[in-house]
């Protein structure tokens with residue numbers, strides 16, 4: 378990711394949550410922060426996608442289709458990650474590649490938790506200005522700017538006051554495809570180095586499939602045609618993952634894989650359409666001795 382460009386994929390997934398809020402998995406998924414984290418121009422497509430079935434015109438229909446997909450995937454992914462964070466119940470939460478994640482503002486369970494949001498400096502700079510609209514976070518909150526390609530994650534977290542002797546929940550949501558395999562391994566090793574017994578790593582990933590690749594290409598082409606720009610122009614996918622390689626990634630860092638949830642199963646449980654989540658998974662691992 379170029380040093381001066383904030384993440385556009387972070388905006389896209391935030392738009393998905395804003396579309397899903399109050400419409401999908403109601404009672405299990407709730408993200409009132411998402412719409413407020415968006416700029417005015419980014420809200421327009423969200424409002425069009427939420428206006429189903431009254432949305433009219435080509436642009437509105439494309440918004441319904443493109444953001445509708447994101448909404449289904451984000452509602453399910455968010456529920457899976459939130460459930461894992463609650464189940465772990467640790468006093469520290471580190472959100473790696475936080476983007477426009479609103480958990481520190483929306484999860485009342487984090488009132489007594491130290492939340493560290495780690496992100497690329499350009500993305501975090503923008504998050505800081507957008508988050509003003511949210512008011513204060515629910516608990517103790519720390520912004521940590523770090524380019525994971527360049528910086529030792531362990532050292533920056535130490536400097537920010539993270540306590541390696543107490544258990545931590547780590548979230549890597551929608552992040553590892555944007556890291557090289559080497560940077561992903563280095564990141565997991567740094568996480569392991571600061572994970573006391575009882576720590577939990579929640580990592581989302583997508584299995585590679587021709588259908589997924591085609592869907593992404595089509596979505597990017599449509600966004601360009603609509604004049605919105607390609608969200609992945611400066612943020613290309615740098616690695617692809619399978620169940621086996623994710624298992625190896627966490628095992629080599631010393632974690633024990635506890636569950637590897639397919640979002641399709643959760644879709645059935647939450648009555649959310651599963652059209653676009655066949656490849657999406659959430660792996661939950663724990664540090665030994667916890």
Ligand SMILES: C[S@@+](CC[C@H](N)C(=O)[O-])C[C@H]1O[C@@H](n2cnc3c(N)ncnc32)[C@H](O)[C@@H]1O
Nearest residue numbers: 384386387474475476497500524525526550551
């Ligand atoms: C798809 S967004 C996901 C954001 C957030 N986790 C979510 O699910 O809403 C990818 C995130 O990874 C971050 N990222 C990508 N490459 C990075 C790097 N080299 N160092 C730090 N963060 C990076 C981006 O800044 C962005 O916030």
